[in-house]
Amino acid sequence: MINQVEAQNILQDFLRIESVTPDAKKSFDFLEKLFKKYNFEIHRVKFGSADTIEVENMFAIIGSGGPHLNFAGHVDVVPPGELNSWKHPPFSGHIEDGIIYARGAEDMKGAVIASIVAGINYYERMDSKGTLSYMLTGDEEGVAINGTKPLIKWVNDQGIKINDCIVTEPTNKELIGDNIKIGRRGSLSCDLRIIGKQGHVAYPEKAKNPITHAIKALSKITGQLDEGSEHFLPTNIEITSIDVNNPTHNIIPELVHVSLNVRFNDLWNEISLIEYIKNRLSSALDEAEITFDLRKISVADVYYTGSGKLTDLLQKAIFNKTNIDAKLSTFGGTSDGRFIAKYCPVVEFGLVGRTMHQVDEKIRIDDFFLLTEIYIEFIDNYFNL
Secondary structure, three states, rough: OOOOHHHHHHHHHHHHOOOOOOOOOOHHHHHHHHHHHHHOOEEEEEEEEHHHHEEEEEEEEEEEEEEEEEEEOOOEEEEOOOHHOOOOOOOOOOOEEEEOOOOOOHHHHHHHHHHHHHHHHHHHHHOOOEEEEEEOOOOOOOOOOOOOOHHHHHHHHOOOOEEEEEOOOEEOOOOOEEEOOOEEEEEEEEEEEEEEEEEEOOHHHHOOOOHHHHHHHHHHHOOOOOOOOOOOOOOOOEEEEEOOOOOOEEEEOOHHHHHHHEEOOOOHHHHHHHHHHHHHHHHHHHOOOOEEEEEEEEHHHHOEEOOOOOHHHHHHHHHHHHHHOOEOOOOOOOHHHHHHOOOOEEEEEOOOOOOOOOOOOOOEEHHHHHHHHHHHHHHHHHHOO
16 A cells, blocks of 8 residues: 555656656656556557657556556656746755645656556455556657647557546646546648738839738638537637748748648538638638648547447546546647547546646645545445446
8 A cells, every 4th residue: 555655755766867858768667667566467668760869668467357547647748847936946956835846746747646646555455356447648748749639549459458448637727627638629730921022112013922812811811710519619710820031121931931820520521620720711812812721730530439338437437536526628739538538438537737738837735545445435436347
């Protein structure tokens, strides 16, 4: 059994490890020792390609037979930013007034440790049945190419069938237990080049100013595209960057470089969105003989798993520990749940998302303990239906 003092010490030690994406080796070294101490089987697998950075991942498993419950998460973190802006060093795990400060405390090292402590304590105290595993990546905060997506495929290719999964994302808005994620909108990022004709500002008739036409064209594609769907918020397009790279005042530039992102619901997909954007741009630019080039940079699929046994058991555990009726929601950004949903039912539940990616990222120690208790209650209910 791991008591609260030991759990807090494990969390602090883990938070002291710098694991800025995708450099997570030391975090996996730490977790391997912890898992092996409690008789988990460990697999450390790497994925990469000629044009991507090789990334390490971990799969830890204990037990046998069904059902098979998995916890999924990431141990990489975003960079801390300006170190002098932090109240305490970002990799110190400093505790003050019941609050622990560290990059990754909230997103999501705190919940990863809570889920591991819960799993260890369940297996230590019970006549356990079924299989419990942990799928952990070092590539979630980065490009997310060599992380959970190939890892879940690797697990499946080994003949290991996961029945249900919880991703330990910081899903709650205000209190532990107020939100469970059962899906996410998709994300499409594109680069756009709007191409005019360069010329002297004194002779605009001899040029074609792409800036003037870009302003008109971008106004036709930005904003809300629909009213939302049954399970998701409206689809929305935002311009994230506009640049003409023009250092002078007397030249009409040839190119406008634009970056944009679409957060889309289940009424859309990559193909329909790109077609929509191209049609809208053409309607604004073709008459002026301004051309454009739209290129996809990345896409994350929308996913929705809905309610069922997994959400029912998790809502029951949350209510028993907090007296809160957890809301099922799909708000927020993308997550690795989209990869897992292709293999098994998946929900997301973790800490409160107050300070993730911010300077002075922090969590309440009591929230960490409460989340651990909820996970234990859930695991107990899951394996003892």
